[in-house]
Amino acid sequence: MDKMTDDKRDTEQAIKEAAKKVFLVNGLKGARMQAIADEAGINRAMLHYYFRTKDKLFEVIFADAMQEMNQRMGAIATSDLPILKKIEHFVYGYMESASSNPEFDLFIINEFQQNPDYFTEMMKTSNAGTAMKAFVHEIEKAVKKKEIVGDPHQIFLSMISLCVFPFAAKTMVRTMLGHSEKQYTKLLDERKKFLVQFVVKGISP
Amino acid sequence: MDKMTDDKRDTEQAIKEAAKKVFLVNGLKGARMQAIADEAGINRAMLHYYFRTKDKLFEVIFADAMQEMNQRMGAIATSDLPILKKIEHFVYGYMESASSNPEFDLFIINEFQQNPDYFTEMMKTSNAGTAMKAFVHEIEKAVKKKEIVGDPHQIFLSMISLCVFPFAAKTMVRTMLGHSEKQYTKLLDERKKFLVQFVVKGISP
């Protein structure tokens, strides 16, 4: 009995991990149930046994992914450090989180694009939304106090762009720059430091 | 005879325009031949008559798209203005071009991701590659002359990120900021001016 339960949990967990991998790389439509089954070391029928349909399986994985996004954006919410420290904290937090899951950014962008309504709703309830709004508000306050300059939305959008794009468009950029996987990883690693300086200078009065 | 030829050209052209629309939004795999046929006001069989297969049709459209990318990047290559003017020129050129074709950026990123080898080859032959390399080189020279500071690749990547991301992740960012289509368009329009100031400050010595 215990054994059965454990087996079940293990299989379920194995499927989830496999599904995450495959969905992140290929998206909902692009993912193949066979690929997920292979990755999990089981056969297709099992997937249906545990999760009924592809869509249902995706929803589970996707909820996890949103959870991760919340955490990333949570890098924002912390404490009441001065704005420049907060920015530094966000850049490092996001970039490090993204490094351990490079496919994630493009995945989210795409799924957002294909199902805007679903996400609009999701955004309201999730704490990613509130964390971000809070951060934008911090920027607004700092601008009012003349600690930094520029339109708050533009500043926020710029930070997101600078952090996310290099991961989302990884293959394209790598090809453009003619970098190897290793070189690009190095570039991304060094980028944290560069970005903090770059952004801080860009918005200083 | 003339009439037939004209009809043929017209149909072919109609298909190309329809295909471009559908492929840009849905990508190669996501696009449906039926959707293209509907958009062009003909039936599916015609698509095959004119372009044989979906892949062949895509290649034609894609070549056009790369052509467009070349032009965008061509905004770089121009003349020997001082580096800061060149940057300004690039930002305005790219953003305006992207505004008239907002789906393009995400499309390219995705197809790149899914077929890296194909593009790596494409990059070598196309002049988009050379135009970019030239621009990176300009940045390198300017850094050496101490006109600007920072790692040239980081600077280049930052410019691309700042310009491309707001279009590529349009829906996601809009949702995050809670903007309407109109508000977001305004944000993008104002962004050109913001970016030039932001970047110039960020890399000034």
Add this chain to the structure above:
DNA sequence: GTCTATACTCGGATAGAC
């Protein structure tokens, strides 16, 4: 719970009449 066999659906491609 796990497997094999099979049903069903969708979408790209072809044949053949006009």
Add this chain to the structure above:
DNA sequence: GTCTATCCGAGTATAGAC
């Protein structure tokens, strides 16, 4: 050149034996 009918492969989902 254009249309209708049809084929065929791929991929999801289910039935049923073990």
